[in-house]
Amino acid sequence: MLGNFTYHNPTKLLFGEDAMDMLADELAGYGQTVQLVYGGGSIKRNGIYDQVTEALKAAGKTVVEDAGVMPNPTIEKLREGVAIARENHVDFILAVGGGSVIDYAKGVAVSVHLPEDTDPWQKYWVDFDEPTCEVVPVGAVLTMVGTGSEMNCGSVITNHDAKMKVGHVFSNPDVFPKFAVLNPRFTFTLPRYQMVAGIFDIMNHITEQYFSGTDDNTSDYLSEGLMRSLVRASRIAVRDPENYEARSNIMWCATWALNTLVACGKATDWEIHMLGQAVGAHTDATHGMTLSAVALPYYRLVMPYGVEKFARFATAVWGVDPEGKTADQLAAAGLDAMEAWMREIGCVMSISELGATEDMLEAIADSTLVMQGGYHVLSRNEILEVLRESL
Secondary structure, three states: OOOOOOOOOOEEEEOOOOOOHHHHHHHHHHHHEEEEEOOOOHHHHOOOOHHHHHHHHHHHOOEEEEEEEEEEOOOHHHHHHHHHHHOOOOOEEEEEEEEHHHHHHHHHHHOOOOOOOOOOHHHHHHHHOOOOOOOOOEEEEEEOOOOOOOHOEEEEEEEEOOOOOEEEEOOOHHHOEEEEEOOOHHHHHOOHHHHHHHHHOOOHHHHHHHOOOOOOOOHHHHHHHHHHHHHHHHHHHHOOOOOOHHHHHHHHHHHHHOOOOHHOOOOOOOHHHHHHHHHHHOOOOHHHHHHHHHHHHHHHHHHHHHHHHHHHHHHHHHOOOOOOHHHHHHHHHHHHHHHHHHHHEEEOOOOHHHHOOOOHHHHHHHOOOOOOOOOOOOOOOHHHHHHHHHH
């Protein structure tokens, strides 16, 4: 492994079918007034809301509700949440939902104590500053897997006026959730489309960190194991969504895919996320499907610059027989195997399915940030090439 790094992850995980039994005790260690953050109301229909409010009551908390967090949380919604927190002098934020809800909660947490004349969007998602104020602690009850937001310090916010969807990975450890409750059964009622979107989001989190560097790096071996587990579990879950073993493995893979572990000692890419988030900023499409729609055209473009790692991916993850194949042929076969798996589980394979059109490509390209950590840094013409191949 090359370079120097510090690994520190302060999030406590409560995992399993009985994980909710520990929520009241966890809450006891935090402040009196809790901002309960959730989305469109599905947690009320499936009973999770009742379990959470029961735990809050048992912990003796004063609860302020903040509902209606959308799948791609907006800066307008964030400002609304900050106002709720300030008005009620919130001590703790409990996010109940998937990555969007948890991302939003972190965004509120870092913004509550900003000076009132400071714009959170400019400070955190344009200038990428770190918090210079108190960060309200956050906890999470996870109901949808994919983003890994339950054990990282990232927050993705959308600004429709600016046509930007931007993720800020904070370096301040106070932004990590203090704890996360992970009960795989909470994911059983998720629609198949959302489940598959989450599965590809997990895969792409891993590949964004895997496809970089040429050294013998332990992080890559961990990534290969996570990818093999995810592929196996995903095939079971799309056939049998209530298979506990498969859903628990998917949930655990999601958490470890993006809690900074497999990035240790590595450069990382993240260009697919930049492309996908740009598509999402213009279409408001589901995040994981924006990634699946652009992934293969991007990887086929950059493959010649990192062919040895792509060849390794083919054999280590997909079991492609290397006999009689050149490195180029092996690398291509690996991406073909990934494409077959994506189609098998039901990923979206083109941005046109998400509402993107030819006349939007220039504007999407304008919204695409260019990253430096992968095997090849895209030019603007190459960004447009990837987008056209993704239509």
